[in-house]
Amino acid sequence: MLEKIPRASYRLQFTPKFGFKQAQALLPYLQTLGISHIYASPIMRPRKGSTHGYDVCDPNAVNPELGNQEEFLELLHEVKVRDMGWLQDIVPNHMAYSHENAYLVEVLEHGTASQYADFFDITWDHQHEALRGRVLAPFLGKPYGQCVKAGELKIVFEHGGLWVGYYTNRYPLSPESYWTVLGSNLEELHEKCGEESNEYITFCGSLHTLKNVSHVFNPIERVSQCNMAKAVLRKLYDENKVIKDFVNVKIGRLSTVPDGDYVAFDSLMASQHFRLAFWKVAAEELNYRRFFTVSDLICVRVEHEHVFEATHKFILDLVSRDLISGLRIDHIDGLFDPLTYLQRLRAHAPNAYLVVEKILEKTENLPREWPIEGTTGYDFLNYLGYLFCDRKSRARFDSIYFKITGNHQDPEVLQADKQRLIIGKHMAGDIDNLARLILTISNVDLMGRDITAYALRRALVEVLTYFPVYRSYISTSSFSKDDAKYIATALKLARETKSGLDIEFDFIERFLMVQGDTIRAAEFDDAWKKAVMRFQQFTGPLMAKGFEDTLFYVYNRHLALNEVGGWPLDFGTSQKDFSSFINRRLKTFPFSMNSTATHDTKRGEDTRVRMHVLSEIPQEWEKLLFTWLKQNAVHKYSSGMSALPAKNDEYLLYQTLIGTFPLNGIIDETYILRINDYMIKAVREAKVHTAWIKPDDEYEHAVSDFVKKCLDETNNSQFVHELRHFSQKISWHGLLNSLSQLTLKLSLPGIPDFYQGTETWDFSLVDPDNRQEQDYNSRMSLLPDLKNISMDINSLTEAMQTGLIKMFVIQKILNYKEQNPILFTNGDNQLLNAKGNSKDNVLAFSRIFQKNKMLIVVPRFTTKLIKAKELPLGKSIWAETRLTLPTQWHGETVTDVFSNQSLKLGSELNIGDTLSSFPVAILAGTN
Numbered sequence: 001m002l003e004k005i006p007r008a009s010y011r012l013q014f015t016p017k018f019g020f021k022q023a024q025a026l027l028p029y030l031q032t033l034g035i036s037h038i039y040a041s042p043i044m045r046p047r048k049g050s051t052h053g054y055d056v057c058d059p060n061a062v063n064p065e066l067g068n069q070e071e072f073l074e075l076l077h078e079v080k081v082r083d084m085g086w087l088q089d090i091v092p093n094h095m096a097y098s099h100e101n102a103y104l105v106e107v108l109e110h111g112t113a114s115q116y117a118d119f120f121d122i123t124w125d126h127q128h129e130a131l132r133g134r135v136l137a138p139f140l141g142k143p144y145g146q147c148v149k150a151g152e153l154k155i156v157f158e159h160g161g162l163w164v165g166y167y168t169n170r171y172p173l174s175p176e177s178y179w180t181v182l183g184s185n186l187e188e189l190h191e192k193c194g195e196e197s198n199e200y201i202t203f204c205g206s207l208h209t210l211k212n213v214s215h216v217f218n219p220i221e222r223v224s225q226c227n228m229a230k231a232v233l234r235k236l237y238d239e240n241k242v243i244k245d246f247v248n249v250k251i252g253r254l255s256t257v258p259d260g261d262y263v264a265f266d267s268l269m270a271s272q273h274f275r276l277a278f279w280k281v282a283a284e285e286l287n288y289r290r291f292f293t294v295s296d297l298i299c300v301r302v303e304h305e306h307v308f309e310a311t312h313k314f315i316l317d318l319v320s321r322d323l324i325s326g327l328r329i330d331h332i333d334g335l336f337d338p339l340t341y342l343q344r345l346r347a348h349a350p351n352a353y354l355v356v357e358k359i360l361e362k363t364e365n366l367p368r369e370w371p372i373e374g375t376t377g378y379d380f381l382n383y384l385g386y387l388f389c390d391r392k393s394r395a396r397f398d399s400i401y402f403k404i405t406g407n408h409q410d411p412e413v414l415q416a417d418k419q420r421l422i423i424g425k426h427m428a429g430d431i432d433n434l435a436r437l438i439l440t441i442s443n444v445d446l447m448g449r450d451i452t453a454y455a456l457r458r459a460l461v462e463v464l465t466y467f468p469v470y471r472s473y474i475s476t477s478s479f480s481k482d483d484a485k486y487i488a489t490a491l492k493l494a495r496e497t498k499s500g501l502d503i504e505f506d507f508i509e510r511f512l513m514v515q516g517d518t519i520r521a522a523e524f525d526d527a528w529k530k531a532v533m534r535f536q537q538f539t540g541p542l543m544a545k546g547f548e549d550t551l552f553y554v555y556n557r558h559l560a561l562n563e564v565g566g567w568p569l570d571f572g573t574s575q576k577d578f579s580s581f582i583n584r585r586l587k588t589f590p591f592s593m594n595s596t597a598t599h600d601t602k603r604g605e606d607t608r609v610r611m612h613v614l615s616e617i618p619q620e621w622e623k624l625l626f627t628w629l630k631q632n633a634v635h636k637y638s639s640g641m642s643a644l645p646a647k648n649d650e651y652l653l654y655q656t657l658i659g660t661f662p663l664n665g666i667i668d669e670t671y672i673l674r675i676n677d678y679m680i681k682a683v684r685e686a687k688v689h690t691a692w693i694k695p696d697d698e699y700e701h702a703v704s705d706f707v708k709k710c711l712d713e714t715n716n717s718q719f720v721h722e723l724r725h726f727s728q729k730i731s732w733h734g735l736l737n738s739l740s741q742l743t744l745k746l747s748l749p750g751i752p753d754f755y756q757g758t759e760t761w762d763f764s765l766v767d768p769d770n771r772q773e774q775d776y777n778s779r780m781s782l783l784p785d786l787k788n789i790s791m792d793i794n795s796l797t798e799a800m801q802t803g804l805i806k807m808f809v810i811q812k813i814l815n816y817k818e819q820n821p822i823l824f825t826n827g828d829n830q831l832l833n834a835k836g837n838s839k840d841n842v843l844a845f846s847r848i849f850q851k852n853k854m855l856i857v858v859p860r861f862t863t864k865l866i867k868a869k870e871l872p873l874g875k876s877i878w879a880e881t882r883l884t885l886p887t888q889w890h891g892e893t894v895t896d897v898f899s900n901q902s903l904k905l906g907s908e909l910n911i912g913d914t915l916s917s918f919p920v921a922i923l924a925g926t927n
Contacts, residue, residue, distance in 0.1 A: 004085075004325060004326065004352065005353060005373070006087070006326070007751075007818060008034060008037070008746070008753070009754070010037070010038060010754045010756070011039040011041070011753060012026075012038060012039065013041045013771055014066050015051050015771075019065070020066055020074075020075045023040075024075045027082055027084065029780045031084060032783055033814065034814025035084070036084055036085060037084060037085035037087050037325065037326065039087040039753060041599065042090065042091055043062055044090075045062065046063055046096060047098050047100050050065075051768075051771065054091055054094075054297070055095075055096035055098070056095045056096060057098060057102070059090075059095070060314035061314070073323070076318070076324070077323070080322070086326070087325065087353065088315060088318075088327055090312075092302045092308075092329060093291060093302070094290070094297040094299045095120075095297070095298060096297060097296040097298040099159070099163070099169065099171065099172070103116045105172050106223060107119070107120060107273070108137075108172050108272075108274045109172040110175070111124075111134070112124055112133060113217075113222055115223070117219075118304060119301060119310075119311075120135075121298070122135055123287040123433060126433075127436060128287075133273070134273055134287075135275070136275050137171060137275060137276050138282035138295050139166065139277075139295070139296065140278050140279060142278060144276055144278060147256075148256045148265065151257040151258045153165070153256045154166075154256070155252075155265075156251065157237060160227075160230055161234070162177065162178060162251070164272075175211075176213070176214060177271060178211070179211035180268055181251060181254060182207055183211070188246075189203070192246070193240075199236055203232075206233050207233075209228075210230070213226055279295065282295040283425060283427070285429045286429035286433065287433070291541075293426040301336065302335060302341060303335065305344070312348070319349045320348075324352070325352060327345070327349065328356075328357065329342075331357055333359075333536075333537075334540060338370070339370060339473065340475075342372055343371055346371040354372040354373055355376050355593055356375055356376070357376050358376070358378075358470075359470045359543075359544075359564065360470075360565065361468065361469045364469050373589065374592025374750075375593065376593050376598065376753070377592060377594055378563075378565030379565060380595060381564075381601070382565055382566040382567065383573060383577075385596070385608055385609065385612070386561070386567075386578075387572070388572075388740070388860055389558070389560065389572030389612045390612075391574070393616070394571035396622070397558055404651050411551075411555050414551065414554065415547060415569075416497075418547070418551045418554065418687075419464070419546035420461065420465055421687065422546040423461055426545065430538055431457060431538070432457065433534075434531075434534055435457040436453060437530065438456060438511065438535070439456055440527060442456065442511075451503060455501060456508075458498065458501060459505055462493075462494035463508055464538065466493035467490045467542075468486055469543075470539060470540040470543050470544075471537075472487065474532055474536065475533070476525065511532070512532065548602075549685050550685060550686065550687055553652070554688060555568055555569075556651050556652045559611060559655045560609070563601060563602050571615075572615070575831055576831065579831035582749055583829055585749065586828070591751055592750050592751070593750060593751050594748065594751060597770070599755065599767065600767070602765070604765070605758055606735070607762070607764065607765065610730065610734025610735075610737065611655060611659040612734075613730040613737065616863040617863055628654060628719060628723075629647070631716075631718060632709075635705070635709040635710060637698075637705060639702070644698070644702035644703070645702055646688070649683055652679075653675075653707065656678065656679070656765070657711075657727070658730065659763065660763045661724070661727035663728075663763075665724050665727075667711050667713060671711075672708060672711050674765070674769055676703075676704050676708070677768075678765045730863075732868040732869055736872065737860065740843065740858035740919075740920055742809055742810070743858050743920040743922065744843065744845075746814065747824070747847070747856045748847075756774050757779075759779065759803075759810055760782075782803075782807060786811055789804065789805070791898075791917040796918070797871075812897050812898055813897065813922060816924065820852055820854075820924075827848055828846075828848055829845055829846075829847055830845060830847075830886060832844040832886075833884050834881060834883055834884075836879060836882055837880070837881060838865060838879065842857065842859055842911055843856075843857075843858050843859075844856060844857045846885070848886075852925065853924070853925030854924050854925065855909070855914075856923075857915065857921040859872045859919065873917065874912050875912030876912070877915075878911040881911045881912070883911065884907070885906075885909055893925075894926065896918065896921050897922040897923075897924055898920070899916075901916070901917060
């Protein structure tokens with residue numbers, strides 16, 4: 001079992017600028033740090049130029065922009081030779097809606113006659129006639145008619161066939177359309193080619209093949225005949241100038257031009273297996289499932305075994321050859337039946353380390369029956385980070401936030417409002433489809449005969465709005481107590497909010513709670529399963545878009561809490577709750593990842609814990625904050641009765657500046673641009689004054705102008721001086737928080753994961769800021785200095801500034817873990833109680849497995865202990881603060897992993913003795 005479990009993983013974001021050769025060059029460096037497994041972003045072929053890889057076009061071929069397959073295999077072999085492992089991020093839920101996706105192109109070309117018609121989650125029998133048997137293609141920049149009249153749609157002959165082109169987008173014409181486009185006036189072509197022209201005969205024969213292909217019922221044979229006929233046409237086009245000119249004239253006449261005749265073109269479009277539409281149509285009328293609200297990512301029906309086999313063939317071959325040792329499954333909640341998918345995956349990869357990207361609410365449990373090692377660690381990230389938020393300051397922060405914004409709206413009500421906003425603006429079509437699907441069942445149920453589509457939709461909106469978790473996992477074989485609890489909670493809140501929908505709420509309850517003989521009668525079982533699974537597939541996207549991508553940019557009380565998978569309505573967490581979480585996970589999924597940063601986090605791991613320092617000094621923060629509000633009022637833009645930007649966004653800016661201010665104190669153009677780009681993204685995500693779908697130029701200009709003027713050191717020197725002074729003061733305490741966070745992440749139960757670049761200080765923001773190219777040369781240049789860190793104050797202070805101390809902690813703990821793997825994987829976890837005046841400023845845990853033991857001791861809330869540039873070391877700082885030790889430790893001689901100092905333990909351990917030469921401690925038992 002332990003062979004497949006990583007010691008520590010390191011996430012690499014592959015891009016066209018960072019490919020397989022660059023990754024291979026990093027292996028010695030990462031191995032020196034103690035990393036055992038490379039954790040790779042998606043590497044299967046995406047759209048050209050993709051910077052993230054989640055827009056997969058071919059799941060069975062590597063991305064050529066990263067390197068060829070031979071280079072990838074060489075990299076995997078090098079990993080294996082070094083006795084390291086490879087964790088691969090895979091994307092089973094969706095693929096790119098693109099002409100680069102050959103699977104989808106065949107569907108767009110052949111419709112339901114394609115062998116891939118059931119690969120994608122398309123509602124072919126949609127109630128709207130315009131979508132029946134067709135796939136919506138909502139990618140036009142304006143309404144279809146306007147695009148036609150503007151001459152923006154062209155018929156083109158390229159990539160082996162006829163397409164309708166819209167700028168860089170391409171959509172394949174159906175085989176029968178070739179006769180429509182090219183089959184008229186053939187006598188003219190015959191005359192020009194000559195009576196005995198074989199090319200003319202071949203040309204006509206190919207057109208007739210395509211015209212009559214609808215009579216070929218075997219999908220593979222149909223496509224084969226079409227491809228052969230199209231290949232012949234293309235060859236003739238390339239080699240015969242007469243035919244080329246004839247084709248060009250034909251397609252030119254059908255392409256749209258300003259003020260032209262559009263009847264023939266529109267008729268041609270009406271006969272296709274896709275329907276071109278304005279991009280806004282997708283929010284209200286959609287007949288395929290997409291990833292969240294991203295229309296150009298179309299979902300895959302991986303619940304079909306043949307689809308699973310087809311889309312996992314390459315990756316599972318690498319697993320079977322032991323070249324890939326683990327898989328990370330992206331967006332597990334988007335799948336139709338996660339449990340069946342995971343069981344199928346485990347059957348094909350019995351020895352692989354499997355983790356899922358799964359957001360868990362604070363008290364939510366990962367389904368025990370899932371055959372995986374755990375999650376990618378968002379629950380750990382938030383529980384751990386919240387330990388550094390001083391819970392005693394909650395009331396003061398509530399007061400500060402109210403004074404700034406004047407907003408007294410209950411944040412839970414605000415969250416519900418944002419969920420409804422997302423449904424109305426972005427998911428109305430999805431909800432309509434869901435309501436119609438459920439309505440087909442209600443009409444055959446005795447208690448549901450009088451339910452209308454309109455009322456059912458209204459009720460569904462409320463239930464979805466108040467659904468308390470990302471997803472439930474009801475299926476024909478599973479209905480847990482947790483599922484029942486979540487549904488009951490949503491229905492209770494929905495009923496309290498909307499009156500007059502009792503019949504609909506009652507039916508939804510019976511529908512979701514699997515009650516009623518009619519609903520579950522055998523003949524309706526498949527329909528029920530499809531409807532209930534579809535309901536569950538929509539709760540996750542709604543939570544993600546309404547909560548994380550909207551509320552997190554609106555409710556700005558304390559931004560460090562607004563993290564993916566977080567609970568910003570809380571304010572920190574207790575040591576007891578944190579320990580309970582760790583121990584629950586230790587019993588159920590002990591090998592879940594311990595993450596503190598990912599490619600999707602809203603802020604870098606060191607940004608967050610620096611911002612948490614504000615919770616330790618609320619009075620000072622409040623005083624300075626209101627000084628800044630007054631100072632910078634002159635930089636606001638007046639618009640009518642308003643001063644822009646709004647106070648809520650201004651408060652977001654100040655917190656962001658505190659969290660990201662450079663350690664060297666220098667404000668350069670790069671930093672100003674980073675902050676400006678982040679602020680524009682943040683106000684668009686908030687969807688209050690501007691939005692992605694309808695940007696408000698005036699407001700965004702006011703935000704950008706405000707950022708630049710605030711950070712103008714020449715004309716706003718007082719603010720910049722105060723910002724620099726305050727940031728440098730709290731940044732020191734933030735660095736100490738980071739070391740404590742890092743030590744707990746490495747030593748507590750779970751698999752520590754490092755996002756690229758976080759082995760030194762990481763003060764990044766949300767993507768794309770956190771996906772920038774990393775400077776590995778400077779990091780690798782620090783490796784020789786790791787051996788030279790001494791335990792004197794000057795050396796430690798310098799190492800704190802450069803980030804070398806972070807690498808030192810990583811290397812020391814991972815080396816210790818390599819020597820004592822069973823202690824880390826099997827050891828228990830016990831929270832230790834502290835006594836004394838500074839008892840709240842220390843976190844300590846005991847881990848024991850048989851004779852293997854370690855004590856973990858780290859500080860927190862250090863503003864109450866030391867000044868900036870000081871270290872929390874020795875009895876002069878900790879006085880009589882001490883830990884009560886379990887009896888197993890009494891009389892034990894321990895050695896500090898970092899300083900190599902030894903201590904003889906009694907029933908208590910003085911913190912000043914423990915933290916005497918290094919700011920964190922791992923005390924290893926010698927027995």
